[in-house]
Amino acid sequence: MRRGILAKERLGDLIRRWAGERLVVAPVRHDTVEFEPVSSADEIELGYRNTRLPAKRFLFRPSEALLRFDLKAAPERRVTEAATESRPMVLFAVRPCEARSFTLLDRVFLGGDFPDPYYANRRGATAVVGLACAAFAPTCFCTSVGGGPADRTGADLFLFDVGEVFLVDVVSKRGEELLAGLPLPEAQPETVERADRAAAQLAAAMTVVPGLDQIGPRAEEVFGDSCWQKIGERCIACAACSFLCPTCHCFDIQDEVLDQIGRRVRNYDSCMFPLFTLHASGHNPRAEKSQRVRQRLMHKFAYFPEHFGAMACVGCGRCIRACPAANDIRQWLRILAASCPERT
Amino acid sequence: MTNPYLPLQTRIETIRIETDDRSLKTFVLRFFNGEDAGRFRYRPGQFAEISLAGKGEVPIGMASSPTEGEALAFTINRAGIVTTAIHNLRVGDLLGVRGPLGNGFPIERLEGHNLVIIGGGFAFTTLRSLAVYAMAPENRGRFGRLTVIYGARRPGLLLYKEELEEWRKRGDVEVAITVDAAEGEWAGRVGFVPAVTQEVAPASDNAVALVCGPPIMLKYTLPVLADLGFSPEQILLSLEMRMKCGIGICGRCNIGPKYVCKDGPVFSLAELKDLPQEY
Numbered sequence: 001m002r003r004g005i006l007a008k009e010r011l012g013d014l015i016r017r018w019a020g021e022r023l024v025v026a027p028v029r030h031d032t033v034e035f036e037p038v039s040s041a042d043e044i045e046l047g048y049r050n051t052r053l054p055a056k057r058f059l060f061r062p063s064e065a066l067l068r069f070d071l072k073a074a075p076e077r078r079v080t081e082a083a084t085e086s087r088p089m090v091l092f093a094v095r096p097c098e099a100r101s102f103t104l105l106d107r108v109f110l111g112g113d114f115p116d117p118y119y120a121n122r123r124g125a126t127a128v129v130g131l132a133c134a135a136f137a138p139t140c141f142c143t144s145v146g147g148g149p150a151d152r153t154g155a156d157l158f159l160f161d162v163g164e165v166f167l168v169d170v171v172s173k174r175g176e177e178l179l180a181g182l183p184l185p186e187a188q189p190e191t192v193e194r195a196d197r198a199a200a201q202l203a204a205a206m207t208v209v210p211g212l213d214q215i216g217p218r219a220e221e222v223f224g225d226s227c228w229q230k231i232g233e234r235c236i237a238c239a240a241c242s243f244l245c246p247t248c249h250c251f252d253i254q255d256e257v258l259d260q261i262g263r264r265v266r267n268y269d270s271c272m273f274p275l276f277t278l279h280a281s282g283h284n285p286r287a288e289k290s291q292r293v294r295q296r297l298m299h300k301f302a303y304f305p306e307h308f309g310a311m312a313c314v315g316c317g318r319c320i321r322a323c324p325a326a327n328d329i330r331q332w333l334r335i336l337a338a339s340c341p342e343r344t
Numbered sequence: 345m346t347n348p349y350l351p352l353q354t355r356i357e358t359i360r361i362e363t364d365d366r367s368l369k370t371f372v373l374r375f376f377n378g379e380d381a382g383r384f385r386y387r388p389g390q391f392a393e394i395s396l397a398g399k400g401e402v403p404i405g406m407a408s409s410p411t412e413g414e415a416l417a418f419t420i421n422r423a424g425i426v427t428t429a430i431h432n433l434r435v436g437d438l439l440g441v442r443g444p445l446g447n448g449f450p451i452e453r454l455e456g457h458n459l460v461i462i463g464g465g466f467a468f469t470t471l472r473s474l475a476v477y478a479m480a481p482e483n484r485g486r487f488g489r490l491t492v493i494y495g496a497r498r499p500g501l502l503l504y505k506e507e508l509e510e511w512r513k514r515g516d517v518e519v520a521i522t523v524d525a526a527e528g529e530w531a532g533r534v535g536f537v538p539a540v541t542q543e544v545a546p547a548s549d550n551a552v553a554l555v556c557g558p559p560i561m562l563k564y565t566l567p568v569l570a571d572l573g574f575s576p577e578q579i580l581l582s583l584e585m586r587m588k589c590g591i592g593i594c595g596r597c598n599i600g601p602k603y604v605c606k607d608g609p610v611f612s613l614a615e616l617k618d619l620p621q622e623y
Contacts, residue, residue: 066349069397075355075376075438079397081347112606114348114591223600223620250595253349253588257398264349264397269594276596277586280402280423285585285599285623295598295622303601 002170004184005191006159011166012041014182015092022088022125025058027051035091046093046161049137050316054246055091055098059122060105062243066118067264069257082263086121090178093131097142097314099154101246102128107308108249127178130155130171132199136206139317141330144209147314150199160195167195209330211337212301212311219302222336223294231332232290234325235272241319241329242270242296247304247312250276271295297332348591351395351440352380357415359435364500368466369431370407370419373439381414384444387451388473389582389610392443393590394418399429403587403605405470406444411480416441419469419503445590446609449474449554449580458488460546462565464495464537464557468503470582471556479517490517491546495537495561498523499530520544538564541572548573556582566613576614583609583623599623 006014018024019039026044028036033048035055065082102123109119133140133149142148152158156175160167167187170176215222242248252269256262269276272293277286286292304312313329320328354373362368375381388409395401402424408417422431430439449470459478463471471494478487492511496502502521512519522533522540533540537557546553553569555562562581569579585597585604592606600619602608611619 067397071398075353078438079351079353079440081350108593112592114593116593117347219600220620249593251588251593253401253594255398255400262398264395264401266588266594269596271595279584279586280427291622298600299595299598303598306601 002176002184003187003192004168004170005187006166006168006182006184008165010182015039015041015044017180018090018092018178022090024090024092025055026092035094038092044093046131047134049133049135050095050097050140050318052244052318052322054101054244054316054318055094056101056105056246058089058091059102059126060109060119060249063265063267064118065263065265066253069255069260069262069264071257071260071262082118084118084121086125089122089126090129091126092129093159094128094155095133095316096130096149096151096153096155097140097147097316098246099128099130100142100147100151101154101314101316103154104247104304104308104310104312104314105249107310111308127156127174128154129175129178130158132158132160132195133202134161134198136202137317137321139320140206140315141209141317142315143203143206144212144330144333145311145313145315146213148199149202149206150196160199162191162195162198165191167191207330209333209337212313212333213305215301215333215336216305219298219306222302223298225336227335228290228294231335232288232293234327235289235293236325237272237274237289237292238324239270239272240322240324242272243268244318244322246314246316246318247300271299297329297336301333301336348442349589351393351401351442352384353377354416354439354441356433356435356437356439359433362419362503366431367422368419368501368503369422370417370503371430371433371439372408373416373418373441375414375441376438384416384441386410386444387448388477389448389470390444390446391470391590391609392416392418392441392445393587394420394430395440395442396426396429396433397438397440400426401440401442401588402426402430403445403590405473405582405609407469407472409473409476409480411477411483419466419472421466442590445605447607449582449610451477454552455486456488456550458491458547458549458551460491460493460551460553462493462537462541462553462555462557464561464565465497465501466503467556467558467582467584468494471554472504472507474554475511475517479511479514484516488550489546491520491544492517493520493522493537493541493544493546495522495524495535495540495557498525498527499532500527518544518546536564537561538568541565541568545572548575548578551578553579554582555579576617577612579613580610581613581616583611585609585623
């Protein structure tokens with residue numbers, strides 16, 4: 001791994017050059033900070049803690065056509081593939097939790113027997129520039145789920161903001177290509193030490209939810225825990241948590257047709273809704289809210305680890321900030337991890 | 345990269361109304377493109393996403409057997425928007441097929457064993473596929489004794505009636521057809537599937553039971569099989585679940601860590617005992 005210094009005044013050139021040949025998506029401040037396409041470095045907000053919407057939506061679209069229909073056409077042209085997007089893209093200044101989420105989504109969309117071409121094309125054309133955290137929000141808990149303020153997982157380039165310069169780690173070959181031969185002067189040992197120390201201090205100061213990796217091995221016990229009823233009562237099944245989660249990947253598929261022209265489209269969906277599992281017969285295996293909350297948490301902390309060897313949570317805290325019922329997943333996880341008798 | 349969401353085009357060759365209430369019809373489909381027919385290799389117990397452009401997709405078990413040639417058959421219950429629209433189609437209309445999906449019955453594991461096929465209601469469709477497969481001349485020798493126990497609520501709701509009659513005449517398969525309640529000229533058995541299973545009493549030695557039916561039938565049939573000496577490993581079930589993608593991505597058909605679409609729909613009772621009771 002190459003490591004060096006990038007002067008901050010060089011950032012403008014770099015963004016301009018990238019924007020000339022690809023879509024550059026970076027955090028921009030309005031009322032909230034959100035990832036948006038940008039054309040210059042001036043638009044970018046680097047002092048943010050977490051965006052409201054996850055960067056996931058640039059790889060896995062909230063709504064996306066899979067097929068096109070022309071019901072008037074000859075049989076062989078009636079149903080065709082929707083074009084997949086593969087325009088080169090840079091996701092710039094992504095926090096470590098989100099960069100990590102891309103590697104989790106990769107396992108779902110690319111890791112099976114049937115790779116998803118829509119995700120694959122976008123992902124294959126995307127380079128990720130991570131940015132180490134300089135502060136954490138009260139809702140952050142990345143260190144409890146395997147991440148950290150300087151976790152490079154999922155990043156191609158990784159930046160530390162160390163005052164007048166960026167300390168740059170070239171994590172992957174794609175990151176090297178992104179620099180296109182740009183020289184990175186060697187960092188002073190003090191600079192490196194300052195960056196590493198800041199990240200370590202930040203990580204040490206974060207609140208830890210212990211034992212989350214033990215939920216998987218105790219899955220049967222946790223599933224049968226008596227706490228789910230109480231937890232379920234506090235959920236209003238609005239699914240804000242799922243829609244804002246960087247790792248939630250469930251979707252629905254629907255057909256839309258008007259005047260014989262239409263499309264088959266997939267939309268974000270959530271296991272929090274009773275319709276998600278409702279059979280045509282009327283039977284519903286997860287009719288109760290408590291069963292659905294359990295499904296969401298078990299999927300993230302037991303089933304996903306069983307399939308892919310990692311928890312499907314990056315500790316970004318979006319679900320905590322967005323919950324209209326003021327639920328805190330960390331509190332639920334503490335209860336589950338501890339399996340203590342008097343809880344909630 | 346092949347697109348797993350793109351259906352293969354088929355044309356409806358035959359539509360057979362199976363039940364007197366017209367709620368179940370069998371659609372025989374022929375691939376539009378001859379190459380698709382060659383590539384579509386399936387085994388009994390698998391399913392496909394059947395789609396009607398503009399209406400949507402539904403996961404349906406395959407009722408045909410690969411031994412029957414290139415045409416595919418699906419027996420479809422009219423239940424919701426898509427299946428109702430499919431029921432209104434005519435011969436010559438187009439349907440999309442994505443598949444084959446799911447694990448299907450473990451033919452290699454069944455080989456050399458006696459097969460006890462137990463079905464109730466319209467869940468019999470994929471069992472029909474297996475029965476036809478096992479009775480095909482090229483396959484009959486690969487399996488031991490064949491027993492088929494099949495029940496419906498009343499005679500008018502029995503699927504594949506003519507075929508069942510043919511099976512009965514064969515002599516190399518024991519066929520027990522039953523109805524919960526007789527009507528009209530029904531001269532056959534009357535009784536619930538669990539009771540008939542007890543009567544027929546198939547031996548569990550070197551046998552595998554393949555059971556599909558409504559939950560109430562399973563609830564009372566599984567203990568009968570246990571009494572007959574079938575171990576949880578010797579009992580295979582095929583499950584239904586609401587599905588969308590059919591390839592383990594969209595996240596809705598799971599039972600605990602297993603996806604019914606890709607890890608199933610066929611599970612042994614032993615496997616199901618390790619999963620949460622959420623189906």
